[in-house]
Amino acid sequence: MAVTINCDMGEGFGLYRCGDDAGIMPYIHIANVACGFHAADPSVMRATVKLAAEHGVAVGAHPSFPDLQGFGRREMTMGRDELSACILYQIGALKAFLDEAGMPLNHIKPHGALYGAAIRNEDVAHAIADAAELFGVPLLGMAGTLQETIYGQRKIPFIAEYYADLDYDADGKLIITRQHHAMDSTEAARRAVRVMSEGLATNIDGGDLPMRAETVCIHSDTPGADHLARAVNEALRPWFG
16 A cells, blocks of 8 residues: 555644644645644635645545644543534534535544544544544544554544654553654654554654554644655655555
């Protein structure tokens, strides 16, 4: 399977800007666009979809817990029905702008704490699957976790991802921080290549982790994300379709 680079983006709000989406867009294949509950507003969503269309980048929804102040990185307790409605609402909003641009919804990727909760909580994973099932698109997640198990049981296409700008602990768990720190772009690119060529990632202690991935994620709010995206893109070109 061809490898892609994905990016969580469109995370500005009003007059506030978050990340250099224009600088990153030439180096990615799929964009995970914020849907208003952790970041973004209607104007930002429309502009991000338009920018993606100009670069031939496919767009997926990046829904979150309703946590604008915490940027969606604080876990919330919500029942399955309430959470699935929350997710459907966000995807529907983004899809309106995709329809306007004549673009299909490509995928769904939960954001931040919602993504992490889906690794541990069956109801959360099912709530996300409920939405994906309705829209008939793949879900992005981590291989070998509850995400893959639940989505697989629901017969929903699954795309495994590796994070180039986040750390993994010794047990292979993703370390989701409230604020991303800068990563050395050369080292991040080297690690991404190792994942694709050897099936191994590096944990925070320098040890090896088995890692299967079809897509590599970069966050637009990581400092220097545009340079990181370019380095990873150049390094992974032999694996692009």
